[in-house]
Amino acid sequence: MRSLILFLQQVNIEQKIKNAPNSEYQIGVLIGSFVPFIVLAIIAYLLYYRAKKKEQNLKN
Incomplete structure (x- = not known):
């Protein structure tokens, strides 16, 4: 089950950027890829x- 979820979550960012309608979409994909991190x-x-x-409160 876990491997199925991981497989479904894989995103090909290069493919999305290649098919991007304009530069704003590319920026959105870039920002969206950094948000989880x-x-x-x-x-x-x-x-x-x-x-x-x-830990500091326990020492006092």
Whole structure:
């Protein structure tokens, strides 16, 4: 089941850009490909910050 989901989520960005109607679509595809990475980085930072703050409170 997991492999099926991963297969369906694969996106061929080069193909989308090649078939883009205009330059705004290309910019949207580029931004859309970076959004998941940025969201995961923010979540990771928040988890790290929360754990560090909790550790400091336990020391005091």
